[in-house]
Amino acid sequence: MKIAIFARDINEKWRKRLSGILNALDKRGILLTYYRPFYLNMCDYDYMKIPQGALFTSESDLPSDTDIFLCFGGDGTFLESLTIIRDKDIPVAGVNFGRLGFLTSVDLKLGDEWIDRILSGDFLVEKRGLLSIETTALPKGFCKYALNEVSFQRKDPSMLTIHVKINGMELPPYWSDGLVLASPTGSTAYSLSVGGPIALPGVRALILAPIAPHNLNVRPLVVSDDSVIEIFVESRWGEAILSLDNRSLTIPVGVKVTISKANFDLKYISLTKGGFINALREKLMWGEDKRNI
Missing domain, CATH: 3.40.50.10330 (Probable inorganic polyphosphate/atp-NAD kinase; domain 1)
Known part of the structure; x- marks a missing residue:
């Protein structure tokens, strides 16, 4: 062995x-x-x-x-x-x-x-779903997969305006400090700390949870894990932070980031x-x- x-x-x-x-x-x-x-x-x-x-x-x-x-x-x-x-x-x-x-x-x-x-x-071997991103802002060699979450955060004092499409359907913009898009495994991580729900690892879902939204009506959203999610952000300062689990990079505003479930799973030993x-x-x-x- x-x-x-x-x-x-x-x-x-x-x-x-x-x-x-x-x-x-x-x-x-x-x-x-x-x-x-x-x-x-x-x-x-x-x-x-x-x-x-x-x-x-x-x-x-x-x-x-x-x-x-x-x-x-x-x-x-x-x-x-x-x-x-x-x-x-x-x-x-x-x-x-x-x-x-x-x-x-x-x-x-x-x-x-x-x-x-x-x-x-x-x-036991549990199959844990992964997130995958596609964007022109990703540096060469940067791993495009995440186990817990993909998140967008403000880099400067002003909040972000975050535009989201799910399977081509546009959501109302998020006016917030950021947005967490979590897998079921990541539902107990960053997403949980910003008020997202807990999901069992086998649930076929993705979670969108805003970070400090400046709106009383915004709530976390649960979507099917076969969804294709397109996101771009606006900021007065021209940049935002994109994170995949514990790895981060700075991206220019207006760059589209497409997020979907990866076509393979992580084999997690329990x-x-x-x-x-x-x-x-x-x-x-x-x-x-x-x-x-």
């Missing part, structure tokens, strides 16, 4: 634990391949005993015969892993070395039992049935009420 290891800089308190996990995989005969910046960074620490393995730097040299993609870190690291996996159809599991860890399925409080479960195939509901309860305190004790 071949496992790809992806992480950014690991907090000092987790480094020895990470070394133990990697050596446990190596002793089980697993072929390890590492994200190059992470591997070189960890090699700088003399006390880190990391098994040797091949290296990759991007989606172009990630081995196509990789069986599992292991992501160590928090939600931001998990989101960044999409830029490497893209449409390679490799199942990905997140190991929480971060804070909230809503997207990471491995809880280290449970010990190392998860390692044997991963290696034996004792897990170690517990009902993991999404449990995450809502345990990490976002859903239903927290003394009467439920």
Whole structure:
């Protein structure tokens, strides 16, 4: 079995634990391949005993015969892993070395039992829908896919005027600080914080949630995930910020951005049935009420 290891800089308190996990995989005969910046960074620490393995730097040299993609870190690291996996159809599991860890399925409080479960195939694979964008403003090499959301935000003090068409049907303009277009997976992220609804991961829907709208009548909107959504923004300052998950760029106003569901899914490894509901309860305190004790 071949496992790809992806992480950014690991907090000092987790480094020895990470070394133990990697050596446990190596002793089980697993072929390890590492994200190059992470591997070189960890090699700088003399006390880190990391098994040797091949290296990759991007989606172009990630081995196509990789069986599992292991992501160590928090939600931001998990989101960044999409830029490497893209449409390679490799199942990905997140190991929480971060804070909230809503997207990471491995809880280290449970010990190392998860390692044997991963290696034996004792897990569920959930297909998570992705968002894809098309625009002339996208720099070469910029990953056009997002797992959580695509968002538009003001770059300067003035609000934006955001024009939206859904399957050619024009909506009333949004006068707001921005707009979040979220997948069901992203319904518990940025969209949730601006008042959007929570959607179970399997729901075939997309969510449009305005950011600080200057209008009492504007509400989040749920549309079918086969919708084609066209957006362009106006701003007095001539620019706006376009974000795909935790990656951002500045775009000129008037540039059309077309958003749709990607033609492939992310294979998300879940170690517990009902993991999404449990995450809502345990990490976002859903239903927290003394009467439920």
